[in-house]
Amino acid sequence: SSAVRSAAVFSIIELLSNAPTQQSHQIRETVVSELKNSDSATVRPLVEILAESNQRRQRRNAAWFLGRVVDEPESETIGVLVDALESDDNSTAQFAATSLSEIGGEDVEDELLEFVDGDGDNEGRAKAVYVLGQIGGQRSADKIQKLTEDDSKQVRKRAFAAVSKFRGRQ
Numbered sequence: 001s002s003a004v005r006s007a008a009v010f011s012i013i014e015l016l017s018n019a020p021t022q023q024s025h026q027i028r029e030t031v032v033s034e035l036k037n038s039d040s041a042t043v044r045p046l047v048e049i050l051a052e053s054n055q056r057r058q059r060r061n062a063a064w065f066l067g068r069v070v071d072e073p074e075s076e077t078i079g080v081l082v083d084a085l086e087s088d089d090n091s092t093a094q095f096a097a098t099s100l101s102e103i104g105g106e107d108v109e110d111e112l113l114e115f116v117d118g119d120g121d122n123e124g125r126a127k128a129v130y131v132l133g134q135i136g137g138q139r140s141a142d143k144i145q146k147l148t149e150d151d152s153k154q155v156r157k158r159a160f161a162a163v164s165k166f167r168g169r170q
Contacts, residue, residue: 002041009045013065017057028064035069043070043077050096051080059084059092067099075107082111086124097127104135112136113143122152129155133162141166 012031019027035042046069049062063084070077081103084096100108112128120128129147132140144166147159 005041006045013049013058013061016061032068038069047077047080050084056089060095063092063095063099067102070103073103078108078111082115085127086121093127097131100131101134109136109140122154126154126158129158129162133165
């Protein structure tokens with residue numbers, strides 16, 4: 001039942017949000033191993049939490065989990081993670097970037113290329129450039145080369161670092 005799955009996922013996120021720091025890693029690893037390659041009925045509540053929750057710890061955990069349990073992401077999942085790059089909570093934004101790197105693929109690359117061309121905040125765009133440097137192909141390399149001349153110092157800094165990674169992979 002999707003209602004039961006949804007309630008279970010919300011409960012897991014709440015458990016992790018309140019887990020003692022010493023036990024958090026072990027609990028996370030156990031949950032990830034059980035939920036790895038989850039179907040959309042399990043992933044959907046994570047997407048909802050990241051998109052709608054106003055609880056920072058819940059959003060952080062949802063962003064972190066999405067990169068570890070999603071096998072083939074739907075466009076909404078990618079979109080919510082890309083949106084989270086602009087989170088006012090730096091940990092949520094960083095977890096979203098890490099999850100996008102974990103998921104990878106052409107769909108993620110397409111969304112990020114569109115995002116860096118947009119008028120989003122510079123910290124979010126810089127995180128997107130970082131992810132593109134991790135997962136991107138030639139299109140990303142070309143875009144990132146152009147971003148070394150961006151108006152934003154943060155974006156330029158990430159672009160120069162990403163250009164170095166591309167050169168190292170060639």
